[in-house]
Amino acid sequence: MIDDRSIEWPAEEFLRNNELVAQELVRYLETIRDRPVAVGAASSELVQPLNGDPPQDPEPFDAILRDTVAQILPNVAHWNHPRFHGFFSISGSYPSALAELFAAGLNLNAMLASSTPAALSLEALVLRWIADFVGYPREADGILVPGASLGTFYALAAARDAALPRVRDKGWATAGAGQARIYASSEAHSSVDKAAAALGLGRDNVVRLKADESYQLSPDALREAIEDDVRNSRLPLAVVATVGTTATGAVDPLEEIAEVCSAAGVWLHVDAAYGGLWRLLPEVRAITPSLAVADSLVVNPHKGLFVSLESSCLYCRNRGALETSFRAVPDYLSMSDDDSGWDPMNRSLQLGRTFGALKLWWVIRSYGLQRIAGQFRHALRTARWLERELDAHPSFRRPAASVFPLVTFQHVRDNRELVRRVNATGKAFVSHATLPDGHVTRVSIGNIRTTCGDAEELWSVLRAVAAALDATADAHEGLSPSVGDRGNRR
């Protein structure tokens, strides 16, 4: 006879361990301000590599959890820290974490409408909600994807196959398709280059147009580049415009860009991974262009909407275009003659996929739109406050302004050293970018727990580091301390 006992924990053991995990998570999040936000710069050298063989026998769960807390937590940047302002501040939340728990327990595979119709109906619902948030036609095709880099890749595949329908089946070589081009500003995301490489277009065929003084894509430069390519028998395939560029949060002038695209018959993909969701606020919507002109669009709930990684929405107005690129239904997945519903497996490269709609549903319903909007406003006001402080301080200048809660500035003497020293304090984490104006500091605000007090602490660290840098510089310049008072003004 077969030993028929499952290795799964009994329910009581799960409930007990679940309580341990929940309590540990609460301890972590409630005391997160006591931790250095980020590990030191060359930290990967310092971390003891995790080693050893897998255990032959079960280990007690409390020991596993203890190891996780002891070995992992001290050696990572805390992306969920209220003073983590690097890259794009992301924010997990309690309802999102609970949805991950429940979804993992169900372990539904959300690939096929005939198998998990309610899960896909829910995915369609949250995709419509978010389309409404950002102002995109809710009739567009949509799908949740792991991130915007993959979303942009899928959108550009659809653009390629719409313009060059033979490539998908015949390949570039046999289809006789020529040199095709993608246009984006110098500030657009690196995922555009990665997508062009993967799709067989080639990175060199991403025409990187120098952004203007506001870090925006210039419609005139775009028109000229397209015309030049047409004259040289190259095929203008797609434009990638950005709403919220990575370096400065700039917003490309979509309306004018859409006119250029429309006149030239070029696909317009909009990367609103960061900027899109802030349009939930009418005051942001009033000063940002409509996204409805986009042929395809990516918006990342995991950047702003208090849902944990991974969660990105891909939309495509050209219905069926994603299916044209990604539909390849093998016999074993043709479940019935009835083709009602939508099958995510036909809209991207993924087949097996999680029930990713659940966390969006739980987060939006748990907080409600008004409170989410309130939290967004809090981030925006905090960013504008920090900007006023920076503007009033002689050691800083701001070469760029954003309508989003992304503050870009530089220390007038040594910004690189400012970033290094701020991060070394462990009290805040900021990242950097390099603009034509030089090295700049980026402060992204948007964590669900960030308070005014956190922003004040960041500002206090920035001032202290700036003061130290100014004092050193003044000393080097041979000025007497009494004259070199700039850093101590405040």
Added chain:
Amino acid sequence: MIDDRSIEWPAEEFLRNNELVAQELVRYLETIRDRPVAVGAASSELVQPLNGDPPQDPEPFDAILRDTVAQILPNVAHWNHPRFHGFFSISGSYPSALAELFAAGLNLNAMLASSTPAALSLEALVLRWIADFVGYPREADGILVPGASLGTFYALAAARDAALPRVRDKGWATAGAGQARIYASSEAHSSVDKAAAALGLGRDNVVRLKADESYQLSPDALREAIEDDVRNSRLPLAVVATVGTTATGAVDPLEEIAEVCSAAGVWLHVDAAYGGLWRLLPEVRAITPSLAVADSLVVNPHKGLFVSLESSCLYCRNRGALETSFRAVPDYLSMSDDDSGWDPMNRSLQLGRTFGALKLWWVIRSYGLQRIAGQFRHALRTARWLERELDAHPSFRRPAASVFPLVTFQHVRDNRELVRRVNATGKAFVSHATLPDGHVTRVSIGNIRTTCGDAEELWSVLRAVAAALDATADAHEGLSPSVGDRGNRR
């Protein structure tokens, strides 16, 4: 002044809601056998579409959870049901679900070694563990990806860029690269076609070699196809061999295929998404070919290792090849001059990504290798038992055999109707495939909770449906009931 209260739940509210979720999950899993395994075939029509606008105000969490249970659970196939035998039986587990909870609470972005060194050290560790399980060089480059379809796509991109190094930058058109070919058996997964389309090779350049009578790729047929392409000035790029095909669990003869590949200078990618992990058992390893001959390999923990979706391991022996295809580091992500550690963002299209190593670590440590192996053996023995029963029953035949716990068989009269009726009982869910021998039923065994009793119930349903089909057929054939006793034999 800014209203400074975070919208986040207080800790006590999280702890309370966490308990609700955990209890609901236990209730679900403990009573899962009372539910119909799958919804009816055309169910997407029956499901009330989820509708309405997002709430303006917070909703009580217990109501949200109640809605989830009431609206979602009755209208999905229960992939985590012990009698869900469709596709490849997948299995979430308690430790995996807890790891998802904790990882979502931390919300680390595991993209960059300098930011989350310990998380990436842990990812490297579990990748080495799994490489050891399946017998692949642990020095190979590796990365966790959402699924094998994406993994195969990334591997084939690396193969393309190794053979045609100019395509990545110049594109097919300008690089002057000709027609490149990928070879796979007629039984290989549809993701190969999707990858070829996306990469610009074209689906028609996937040479689908008719599998032999054991549903395997024939090395001789492969050699001939490659030679034919070379004679016709086409470039043989890569072979995709399968360990555990989708329809029948067949294993391609890797050693002979590797010889052909090596002689022709062709990249060998092995799709061991399903079959790889069973090689943890010495008895399976003894009768399956070594995976070490693969230039690249995908293995899916989310198929066999009791971790929830999404979890797939991609390996590449050619170190640096994935980076050649996917490295595009923008300035803002160059965190230090020190390049120690590994950056997942350079090995795939994803930038932001979850801390996916945690659930593998927790699951393997919670159960230990011996118990995992025991559970694998249980699945294998159950499958072999079912096969013996089927072999002894005159209404069934088995046109294919697998070394894995995947049982392929057909009802001799009307297999299509058998599958439909079995699934309509709600007591078990099976899927189908179409072989040269016709329509077959597939029973994949591998859920962590599947017992001998579950297998007996499945067998009882299969017999009952077969008896009914046989009785109807006998009646139609005009035989008297006393003669048409085949269906009632057992």
